Amino acid sequence: MKRIPLDVVCPCCETLMKVDPKNGNVLVHGAEAEKPSDLGDVVERIEHREEKLNDSFGEAMEAEKRRKQELRDLFKKAKDKAKSDTSEKGLDNPLDDRWR
Secondary structure, rough: OOOOOOEOOOOOEEEEEEEOOOOOOOOEEEHHHHHOOOOOHHHHHHHHHHHHHHHHHHHHHHHHHHHHHHHHHHHHHHHHHHHHHOOOOOOOOOOOOOOO
């Protein structure tokens, strides 16, 4: 008679484990235990993965577009600040001997 392994959720990391019912040994732990049993599961996982990748890519594109505008705004603020900062004190000359 063929022994069918038991599916148990690990209490520590909450991943799936396959346990031998006769002696209690863990046969498979983690991602290997979650292998699909039929072709329908495989197709469903692939479709779900494609949707997730497309969503992630779209979010990254939007973040990059926002980042570009943020950098333009920061550069413009720094440029305006540099123009408006007309202090009488000039730039320090490294060759000046002030500290003697």
